[in-house]
Amino acid sequence: MTRHARTALSATAFAILGSLAPLAAHAEWGNLNMPVGVTVLSKEIHALHMTMFWWCVAIGVFVFGWMIWSLVAFRKSQGAKPDTTMTHSTKAEIVWTVIPVVILVIMAIPAARTLIAIEDTRNTEISIKVTGYQWKWHYDYLGEDVKFFSSLARASDEARQLGSGVNPESVENYLRDVDNPLVVPEDTKVRVLLTAQDVIHAWWVPAFGMKKDAIPGNVNELWFKVEKGKTGLYRGQCAELCGRDHGFMPIVVKVVTKDEYRTWLAGQKAGESTPADASSEPAADSSPTIAALPAAPQG
Amino acid sequence: MANTATHDHAHDHHDHKPHGLKRWLYATNHKDIGTMYLVFACVMFFLGGAMALVIRAELFQPGLQFVDPGFYNSMTTMHALLMIFGAVMPAWTGLANWMVPMQVGAPDMALPRLNNFSFWLLPFAFTLLLLTLFVPGGAPAGGWTLYPPLSLQAGDSFPLTIFAIHLMGISSILGAINVVVTILNMRAPGMGLLNMPLFCWTWLITAYLLIAVMPVLAGAVTMLLTDYFFGTSFFAASGGGDPVMFQHIFWFFGHPEVYILILPAFGVVSEIIPTFSRKPLFGYESMVYATASIAFLSFIVWAHHMFTVGMPLAGQLFFMLSTMLIAVPTGVKVFNWCATMWKGSISFETPMLFAIAFLFLFTLGGFSGLMLAIVPADFQYHDSYFVVAHFHYVLVPGAVFAIMAGVYYWLPKWTGRMYNEKIGKLHFWLSTIGVNVLFFPQHFLGLAGMPRRIPDYSTQFADWNMVSSLGASLFGFSQLLFVYVIWSAVRSGEKAADRPWEGAHGLEWELPTPAPYHSWETPPTRSVISHGAMH
């Protein structure tokens, strides 16, 4: 490479890096891994994820190390002579079949244990029926006569229109905010029954470790128990392609103390206008009274 | 001894090939048809790539800048259909057309007219599919997986899409039958099944997979069609059907399908690594058995794509274990390739560079596959960008790199001319850097909670999406170099030798360069076969 070319190249590289500099101002570069979450299951799942990840790293160090070693040590340009007699080795074949099997069995055991816990929906304290619609969620607190729709918050909805001219950065919780969040108490085993009205959706809150499909004509179950002291807002999204506005049906769960939950529920039954506000403005299409809402479909 | 072959063919050089359009329209020659398949695949690769760039442009920043969400969904759907059925599968059939007869010592494919038919179905199929972009309601937007009820919400594109898929399926099945018949019946005397190059082996097994699962896809889409037009309710809960049943049928096709896309890649890499390591493939037989076990296992893992649909515990456990098991034969292959390079004498020409990148990056995709197999963790990964990263690692630096490696590797034999090694290497480095900048950050996005198939996202995902989009344009535009380097080689490349790669072995290298029109008019003698194998 001529000196000219080199200067030009480094100038271009700097120009590209320079144009990227504003990015460094964001705080999100560190968003690299699965959240540990706030439920017992999410922690177990995170632990499984990390163990499997470290196994992959370990195998990777070995395999990639082997590749790199070969590529460096046996370069023709360094005068390497091929050993053409090396064509197979039953011993090696057995070793590299058996060791992976052993690793997989070691991983399968805790995975199966967690899976069994996930499927154990006994002793749930609250059941909420969640119905997916194009493109919003409907929540129905079974046995409590409290039900409402939950759709994308108005500020996000306005900003997300094609050519809206609104900078998403200026909208708080852009696309992850709803008019009426789901409200659940901490330290309580909540069972979610999932179904859908039109097409398949999927209910996913990463901090709860869980996602499950909401399928028309089927009822799926999942449960979560948010740890005591982890009150707050948790956000997620629909995770199954469900049509045009699939990207715009977020999920917000407001975790409150048991007392607050009781008060909230009583208020709902008494017919308070908005369930619990996560956003400052209720969206236009959220019905003011529960009585006015259509009944959830019978799965 | 290489001369024997040249000599045998010296008197055969009256290739009666028709000229002009007729040569291609009525083509029955395996090389002509192979070329058409490859050119077709290349065109689809660029069309599908343009769609991918629309997707990545929209995702460059949060907020909707360029396209309507409905059109965005059409782009993801069409991109996948074009890349899978239009680019990768036809490219493999093209390579099979070129290489299988040369590698088994045959003059041509066993069923040349069928070969013509199976190719010419494709332009019609993809014209229909692409036409959907212009019909009321727009192109299909329910994802390449076509899950009902969503896929049934399509407008006029629906029947066109289904018919296009039927045509592609017929084309694949006929192509597969041709490969099976050629390999089983046209091998030169003395070429036993276990003397065949691995590319023939992996293609033979792929062909069986195709014959087994393309009819399943056809059945699935036909049921969609009757649900849409004729009032059946296979998949409609309101009529007693079950939308989940579609997913079972689809993935019974779909998982073997992903191996259809990758097995021939294993074959190509198993040819290239020994050549440039100047050492025979390590564990040839175990490679064959590993391929066969992968093919078998691929039929019993399908539900790992549907862990979140709500299966019984026993079902989830079964599919978790079977999926983990598939990593074992895959591992055997990777170890064999490593052992092939070990104590070799390695040089780094472009085909080898692509094969090495395949080795590293396909393995990386295998790792994320292993993680996805862990059901509880899959409840987090599923339908997130983590899955997108996984399958793009196995498909782009996996299948697509292997196709490119194969094209660079065999191009001198096909055309008699050498590509420009410098530009080839530049193409390699830009592609490899681009592909990683493009797909690696998608692991982070998925883990941080970004679902797949969304046109817009919350601001916390902005940074890595921007990086990914920059990688996409680097990767995308680098592919123009590929076309350039091939084009200029064909036009004005240096003349290539009969055996342009010092360590190359196999019957194709016993033919003169460029390979004669009717590859082996007289079968190679046993001594030529063993010479080819020994080399």
Ligand code: HEM
């Ligand atoms: C070690 C081997 C592999 C394992 C264990 C594995 C496992 C998985 C699993 C569990 C999923 C489902 C993830 C989800 O949707 O939640 C998946 C998706 C996928 N895999 Fe793999 N995989 C492996 C290799 C491959 C190969 C070789 C290919 C193709 C060349 C491939 C292509 C795909 C594709 C295309 C999808 C996504 C399909 C879609 O949802 O659109 N995988 N893989």
Ligand SMILES: [Cu+2]
């Ligand atoms: Cu959705």
Ligand SMILES: [Cu+2]
């Ligand atoms: Cu699969």
